[in-house]
Amino acid sequence: MxxxxxxxxxxxxxxxxxxxxxxxxxxELDLDMLDKKDHSNIRFKRVNENTGKEVAWENIVKGYKLDGRYVVLTDEDFQKAxxxxxxxxxxxxxxxxxxxxxxxxxxxxxxxxxxxxxxxxxxxxxxxxxxxxxxxxxxxxxxxxxxxxxxxxxxxxxxxxxxxxxEIRPTDELKVPGAAPKPAEMKMALELIKQLSGPFDLSKYKDTYSDELMKLIKAKAKGKAPKTTLRVVHKAKSTDLLGQLKASLGGKKKAS
Known part of the structure; x- marks a missing residue:
């Protein structure tokens, strides 16, 4: 290092x-942006908004928009602040x-x-x-x-x-429900948390998306059709919160 x-x-x-x-x-994988037509790399240019012409680095200054107009800052201004x-x-x-x-x-x-x-x-x-x-x-x-x-x-x-x-945004604009949960729901939630609790080991969690994407890239490079892995989303059969909690507890017991 x-x-x-x-x-x-x-x-x-x-x-x-x-x-x-x-x-x-x-x-994550370092992916480049390419032109769809010929796969050429995409370059970004610093362009004058009014003229559409490219601006050289030495002609670029920084400014802050205050009351509808820009106040330009020099290197000396930055040093003072x-x-x-x-x-x-x-x-x-x-x-x-x-x-x-x-x-x-x-x-x-x-x-x-x-x-x-x-x-x-x-x-x-x-x-x-x-x-x-x-x-x-x-x-x-x-x-x-x-x-x-x-x-x-x-x-x-x-x-x-x-x-x-x-730097932390205030939360007063967020709408959060104030109603307290039902006692039976709380009891089930605490039991579910207890079942899913254990010693924390971060190493067992991997960025599998990047690994799968690299496998797909290598397969396409060899002209092979990449295998598609379907991600199954388990939807609750009931909209009842208590029923969902009961099903979660039952599913955990069966899995263990």
């Missing part, structure tokens, strides 16, 4: 030099991870210590393990300031970028 950011973790007066690596990679460049992930406080709702999580990164920070890295990692806490703070990457939390995952520290509160 190649590091995408180098800096340090700072908490109190402790400074831990680290390298940051992307912790995720896409599982950008956060102070810092190579430190500053831990502001330690919190319980359960206090941070999953909706705020954005992107995870692996943190690797430089040789000079190995002892302090292990100390922070093991202290977080023992306390069950995570470090919460901020850092700047690619001229953009972001919130983050640092947590231990087995032998390494992981940094998770966290969304700002103002």
């Amino acid at each position: 190649r590091s995408i950011w180098t800096g340090a973790i700072g908490f109190g007066l402790v400074n831990i030099p680290i390298k940051m690596y992307s912790a995720t990679q896409g599982s 950008s956060p102070e460049k810092s190579k430190t992930v500053a831990i502001e406080e330690f919190v319980k991870e359960t206090e941070i709702d999953g909706i705020y999580y954005e992107t995870p990164y692996y943190l690797e210590p430089e040789k000079s920070g190995a002892r302090a890295y292990v100390l922070l990692r093991d202290a977080l393990h023992k306390t069950g806490m995570v470090g919460f703070g901020s850092f700047v990457m690619r001229n953009k300031e972001g919130l983050c939390l640092i947590k231990p995952m087995e032998d390494i520290l992981v940094l998770n970028r966290i969304r700002w509160a103002q």
Whole structure:
């Protein structure tokens, strides 16, 4: 892996030099857009909306539409507004991870210590393990300031970028029913949850769609007719919620 950011973790007066690596990679296939006529690659051009002519990169500026007209921003404007460049992930406080709702999580990164920070890295990692806490703070990457939390995952520290509160849309426009479920329905639902509960193992879930799509691509490349796998959608025989719950419980028992 190649590091995408180098800096340090700072908490109190402790400074831990680290390298940051992307912790995720896409599982989808990288498909190209082609012209249906001759399968040539599709290219995108930057075109002037009024003239229809292509515009070179050096002639493109950025602007914000305010009160019906564009305010053009220069490189100097961006520099004045950008956060102070810092190579430190500053831990502001330690919190319980359960206090941070999953909706705020954005992107995870692996943190690797430089040789000079190995002892302090292990100390922070093991202290977080023992306390069950995570470090919460901020850092700047690619001229953009972001919130983050640092947590231990087995032998390494992981940094998770966290969304700002103002990035989460309000829910007041959503229409949610307020009627309480019937006692019998709740009892059945709790029983179904109990039947479907168990130790969580994410490794048993695979991106089978990409695998099947690759099989289809290879078959077509060899001139073979791809096999079609029909996905069966099980529809409830009854519109009665209690009846659906009973059928779900019965189906689970038979399957086991």
